[in-house]
Structure formats: structure tokens, C-alpha cells
Amino acid sequence: MTVNVGWIGLGLIGKPMARRLVQAGYPVTVWNRTPAKAADLIREGARLAATPREAAAPADVLFTCVSDPPAVEAALWGDDGAMAGLRAGSVLVDSSTVAPALARREAAAAAARGVEFLEAPVTGGTWGAEKGELVFLVGGEAATLERVQPLLAHLGKKWFHLGPHGAGQTVKLAMNMLYALEVQGLAEALALVTGSGVPADKLLEVLASSMGRAPVLDIKAPMMTSRNFAPSFPLRLMHKDLGLALELANQLGIPLPATAAARETYSAVKGAAQEDVDYAAVMNFWRRP
Ligand SMILES: NC(=O)c1ccc[n+]([C@@H]2O[C@H](COP(=O)([O-])OP(=O)(O)OC[C@H]3O[C@@H](n4cnc5c(N)ncnc54)[C@H](OP(=O)(O)O)[C@@H]3O)[C@@H](O)[C@H]2O)c1
Numbered sequence: 001m002t003v004n005v006g007w008i009g010l011g012l013i014g015k016p017m018a019r020r021l022v023q024a025g026y027p028v029t030v031w032n033r034t035p036a037k038a039a040d041l042i043r044e045g046a047r048l049a050a051t052p053r054e055a056a057a058p059a060d061v062l063f064t065c066v067s068d069p070p071a072v073e074a075a076l077w078g079d080d081g082a083m084a085g086l087r088a089g090s091v092l093v094d095s096s097t098v099a100p101a102l103a104r105r106e107a108a109a110a111a112a113r114g115v116e117f118l119e120a121p122v123t124g125g126t127w128g129a130e131k132g133e134l135v136f137l138v139g140g141e142a143a144t145l146e147r148v149q150p151l152l153a154h155l156g157k158k159w160f161h162l163g164p165h166g167a168g169q170t171v172k173l174a175m176n177m178l179y180a181l182e183v184q185g186l187a188e189a190l191a192l193v194t195g196s197g198v199p200a201d202k203l204l205e206v207l208a209s210s211m212g213r214a215p216v217l218d219i220k221a222p223m224m225t226s227r228n229f230a231p232s233f234p235l236r237l238m239h240k241d242l243g244l245a246l247e248l249a250n251q252l253g254i255p256l257p258a259t260a261a262a263r264e265t266y267s268a269v270k271g272a273a274q275e276d277v278d279y280a281a282v283m284n285f286w287r288r289p
Helices: 014-023 035-043 052-056 069-077 100-112 125-131 142-155 167-195 200-207 215-226 235-252 257-272 279-286
Strands: 005-008 028-031 061-064 091-094 116-119 134-139 156-163
Touching: 005 014, 005 052, 014 028, 014 035, 014 061, 014 125, 014 142, 028 035, 028 052, 061 069, 061 142, 069 100, 091 100, 091 142, 100 116, 100 167, 116 134, 116 142, 125 134, 134 142, 134 167, 142 156, 156 167, 167 200, 167 215, 167 235, 167 257, 167 279, 200 215, 215 279, 235 257, 235 279, 257 279
Parallel strands: 005 028, 005 061, 061 091, 091 116, 134 156
Antiparallel strands: none
16 A cells, blocks of 8 residues: 655755665655755655644655744644644654654654654764664654554664654754753863864874773764864754753653753854854854964
């Protein structure tokens, strides 16, 4: 049986994900706030919807992958929003990184329409999306995950079922806190080393043979030393995720002092940035005039 796919959000990571489903031969109806960004996918075989609701209407499975909570709210519940278009019996999968509370609200609204909901934020970067090697952090019913697994298999190499709605987003926020802190840690270490007159490469050389090594630093260190901050994971999205983690921690009464301090650093760089930059640009916090 043909599975009709709807896709909302053709950003840095959403677009390569949608493209893989088009390439796998699924009928895919896409909607993006800026329709021009869909042009190449349409040439490759996707169909363009005029509204989120129109993307949802034919979908057996609708994916959303947009930047932040307000974007999810606009796509689902705004004018001609997708929620009103979803058919009973279909599945909504949200791959955006948002607050766990919003994921639970999406689940409740979907259930009221007879629609199954899964939150499935991702990790693995834009390169992982291009190669179909993402990792999904899933919250929701195991049976719903089983229904969409054939689609996820085109997009990712692994999916973790982490618990009920909200659990996937919670783990995703915790993961991003860790990445943000690791990259800020490297930026601070580089500031100390280069400020002392020792070349950055010397630290990186030692790092490569030490316990301090981490895959995220292997990817970000060359961006930092070459000062190439073309966004793969934009700093504005990392800043959003640090804010969401702190909001959740605040609700739970859990102190996150390192994350709170890092958010200030990311805020300062975001405020000063003239363009969209990767979060590796957090090192600009230590840049001297
Ligand atoms: N990039 C990564 O490596 C990565 C990795 C893991 C997780 N994520 C998460 O995946 C999600 C998407 O990330 P991305 O990198 O694709 O972000 P992005 O490049 O900034 O794209 C954001 C998408 O959201 C849409 N959008 C923003 N505000 C909207 C609104 N008010 N109404 C409707 N659509 C709106 C944008 O539409 P326009 O095209 O019109 O602006 C675009 O399609 C985010 O939650 C991010 O945290 C990203």
C-alpha cells in the first residue's frame, strides 16, 4: 500500500530529510513558509502544498521539522494549520526540537482528532540527514513507532524509544546542553592557549590523543581554527535549545549552573553576530579587537 507523506519545514535539516523520502519513491507533499526553498524538491518529484493544512490532508504520515516552539505552533495551529487537515488514523511525527510540554500538547491535540503522535527530534547533523544516518530520540507509543519505522529507516540509522510523550524532547535537550558545553569548553581552552602565544594546533594535536577528545569537537575544531562558521547547526538554534533546557529545569527545580552560564555566552555571540553562524562561533566570545 502506498504511504502518502506530508512534510512541513525545509530548513537546513528538514530539506535533506524530505529529499530522502522523495528519492525513496514515496509521494511527498511539502509545505514551507518560504515556498521558494521547495523549488528543487518539486523538480525532483515532490508536490507543493499552498498551506500546512493542504500538506496534512492527503498524508498517512505527516512530518514537521521547523525551528522552534512558535514555528511548530504556527504550522500546526496557525491559519490553515496542519492539525485541522490531519485525517483520523494518520500519524503526526514532529522532528523539531521543542519543549517536552509542547510535545505533550501536540499529542493531546492529535489524539482528539484520532491521530497518533510521535515526537522524534534528531541528532546527527545536516551531513547525517543527507546520508540517512540520523539518530531519532522518540517519545510516544511503541506501536506508533513501529508504524513509521519503514520511513525512519530511510532517514536514520538508529531510533531510541525513550518513553512517553516528552521523553524524547527531554533527552534531546540534555544532549544539546552537553554539546554546547563541550564546544564552549574547547573555545575557552583555545582562548587560554592562543592567548598565551601557543598555536591552537598544539592543543588540538594533544586533544586528539587524550581523553578530552569528543566526536563533536572533531567536527567543530576545524571550523574554529579556520574560522569557517557557515551554519550546519546554527548558533541561534543552540541558543534556543539552551533556553528550553533551562525552562524545563526551572519548572522541575533543578539547577543547571554550567548551562545557565553557557547560555549567557551564546546570547552574547548571537547578539553580536551579523549573519547566521554555526554554534562553533561561540569562540567569538573570546575574540580580541
Ligand atoms: N541543523 C541541524 O543540524 C539540526 C540538528 C538536530 C536538530 N535540529 C532541529 O531541527 C529543527 C529544524 O532545524 P533546521 O536546521 O532545519 O532549522 P532552519 O534551517 O532554521 O529551518 C527552520 C525551518 O522552520 C521554518 N519556520 C521558522 N519559523 C516558522 C514559522 N513561524 N512558521 C512556519 N515555519 C517556520 C523555516 O521556514 P523558512 O524557510 O520560511 O524560514 C524552515 O523551514 C530545529 O528544531 C532544530 O533545532 C537541527
